[in-house]
Amino acid sequence: MTSTIRATAARVPEDSGTATTAGARAHARAQHGQVAAHMRYVPPSTAPELPGVQPDDIRAAAVTWAETVAPGGYTTAVLARGTRLRLTDRDGDACAHLLLHRADSPHERLNVADTVKVPWQAYPTTGHPLLSGFGRVLATVVADSSRMHDALTGTSTRAGNQARYGAAEPESASPAGRELFTLAALKHGIGVRDLPPSISFFQGVRVGADGGFGWLGSAGAGASVDLLLHADTIVLLANTAHPLDPRPEFTCSPLEVRAWGAAPELDRLAAGELVGPLGPEHLQAIANTDADLRARGVL
Amino acid sequence: MTIRELDRTDAPDAAAAALVPGAVLLDEHVPARASWSAVVAAGDVLTIVDLAGNQAVDCLLYAAGDTAVRYSAPETIRRQGRIFLTTGSVLRADTGQALMTVVADEVGVHDTLGGACSKESNTLRYGQHTRAQHGCMENFLLEGARHGLTARDLASNINWFMNVPVDADGALGIVDGLSGPGKRVALRADVDTLVLVSNCPQINNPCNAFDPTPVRMVVTRPAGRDAA
Numbered sequence: 385m386t387s388t389i390r391a392t393a394a395r396v397p398e399d400s401g402t403a404t405t406a407g408a409r410a411h412a413r414a415q416h417g418q419v420a421a422h423m424r425y426v427p428p429s430t431a432p433e434l435p436g437v438q439p440d441d442i443r444a445a446a447v448t449w450a451e452t453v454a455p456g457g458y459t460t461a462v463l464a465r466g467t468r469l470r471l472t473d474r475d476g477d478a479c480a481h482l483l484l485h486r487a488d489s490p491h492e493r494l495n496v497a498d499t500v501k502v503p504w505q506a507y508p509t510t511g512h513p514l515l516s517g518f519g520r521v522l523a524t525v526v527a528d529s530s531r532m533h534d535a536l537t538g539t540s541t542r543a544g545n546q547a548r549y550g551a552a553e554p555e556s557a558s559p560a561g562r563e564l565f566t567l568a569a570l571k572h573g574i575g576v577r578d579l580p581p582s583i584s585f586f587q588g589v590r591v592g593a594d595g596g597f598g599w600l601g602s603a604g605a606g607a608s609v610d611l612l613l614h615a616d617t618i619v620l621l622a623n624t625a626h627p628l629d630p631r632p633e634f635t636c637s638p639l640e641v642r643a644w645g646a647a648p649e650l651d652r653l654a655a656g657e658l659v660g661p662l663g664p665e666h667l668q669a670i671a672n673t674d675a676d677l678r679a680r681g682v683l
Numbered sequence: 684m685t686i687r688e689l690d691r692t693d694a695p696d697a698a699a700a701a702l703v704p705g706a707v708l709l710d711e712h713v714p715a716r717a718s719w720s721a722v723v724a725a726g727d728v729l730t731i732v733d734l735a736g737n738q739a740v741d742c743l744l745y746a747a748g749d750t751a752v753r754y755s756a757p758e759t760i761r762r763q764g765r766i767f768l769t770t771g772s773v774l775r776a777d778t779g780q781a782l783m784t785v786v787a788d789e790v791g792v793h794d795t796l797g798g799a800c801s802k803e804s805n806t807l808r809y810g811q812h813t814r815a816q817h818g819c820m821e822n823f824l825l826e827g828a829r830h831g832l833t834a835r836d837l838a839s840n841i842n843w844f845m846n847v848p849v850d851a852d853g854a855l856g857i858v859d860g861l862s863g864p865g866k867r868v869a870l871r872a873d874v875d876t877l878v879l880v881s882n883c884p885q886i887n888n889p890c891n892a893f894d895p896t897p898v899r900m901v902v903t904r905p906a907g908r909d910a911a
Contacts, residue, residue, distance in 0.1 A: 590853075
């Protein structure tokens with residue numbers, strides 16, 4: 385036994401100071417305050433100010449979520465009704481695969497079929513509702529400087545990324561979106577059965593006259609899309625190469641996330657003052673959502 | 684609303700109705716607006732007959748051995764490179780696994796973008812007065828419950844015989860179907876597959892010509908295939 389302990393200890397440099405619990409504790413604690421290229425900023429007010437990522441009129445102290453998601457990374461948070469969530473493709477190769485679940489009843493979640501069918505529009509941009517399967521709206525796209533999005537072809541899979549890049553595990557250099565979503569879901573006590581088709585932002589896909597797909601790629605560095613949340617929502621985000629990205633090398637760049645409270649904008653949205661007049665389906669979805677929240681005593 | 688029930692004595696026998704020849708294992712009539720389910724064993728073929736024409740048949744697929752493995756519209760259309768389903772379309776799960784393959788099709792275009800109708804989504808599309816109507820989600824929940832499935836398990840679905848084009852500007856909608864009386868589509872199971880069907884009750888849009896009608900489900904075992 386003694387020789388085993390010596391062998392293990394010998395792997396640590398003699399001057400590291402971590403041979404004792406006091407030394408190891410001091411070593412660990414000294415790491416606090418370090419900054420990495422991809423991290424969540426806690427508190428959010430410590431996030432770096434990036435032009436366009438956070439609006440000038442939103443004080444840093446008002447930001448409720450600030451994070452730089454690594455290429456191939458995922459993140460998740462529960463956000464309150466009235467939160468405005470801004471996703472920014474800082475360097476031009478982010479792809480924000482998104483799922484939304486109601487925090488108070490996660491079986492109600494983003495339904496991309498209803499999201500394209502009900503508003504009669506396959507290509508989401510400003511003014512588009514993100515609908516659940518129960519006739520309610522979870523979020524509305526309230527700003528969009530990209531217009532390169534995809535609600536049809538979903539996220540990448542383990543088999544797909546294994547074939548494309550030779551690896552798909554979350555810890556690999558080319559993680560599949562579905563693997564990342566699985567991890568994010570499990571953090572909330574939900575799992576693979578709770579992962580319906582997702583929507584993705586910043587890598588555009590269009591349908592040709594023959595029903596085939598055309599790849600548009602991104603709008604370039606600096607594009608943002610803003611979502612306004614209509615209910616308390618579990619947000620799952622996977623930032624990984626779009627499955628139709630034709631580039632042979634796994635290509636993905638950081639995704640910036642900022643969120644802040646913007647509850648008054650819900651009334652302005654419904655009144656047609658935020659993004660202009662809404663379609664009748666959208667207005668009905670807002671009315672259904674508000675009625676449900678009132679019945680629950682939330683509103 | 685008129686619900687037409689066809690006189691079954693006029694229908695061809697099941698072996699003749701099946702698009703792929705074989706021993707008839709099952710021959711069932713699904714009434715207008717009703718649900719249906721069956722496990723189709725690997726290698727067997729399910730023929731769906733649109734008896735009166737222009738009837739949307741909403742369909743969910745699960746690997747019978749693990750219902751967490753379920754049909755994925757995004758995976759299916761991305762892998763085949765086209766939004767419509769027809770002969771040759773491999774119906775894939777969200778894991779990428781093949782569940783079934785369309786082996787014969789007398790229509791040429793089937794939808795998998797439009798999802799299922801429900802009491803709730805009908806209120807968005809047509810108004811609150813439609814909430815009382817029966818919908819496909821209700822059929823799926825009830826039929827799925829017989830197999831231990833819940834709302835969590837309802838993901839992408841296929842709409843056989845339904846036509847949902849996407850225009851150049853992204854406009855998308857359910858339009859008149861391309862099917863006709865007696866037209867058929869045939870699906871070969873690549874693994875043992877649980878098939879859930881809602882014979883769509885929709886009366887507010889053209890997917891059923893505003894009049895739901897019955898369909899027929901025939902499962903055959905092609906000659907030369909060993910019994911399971």
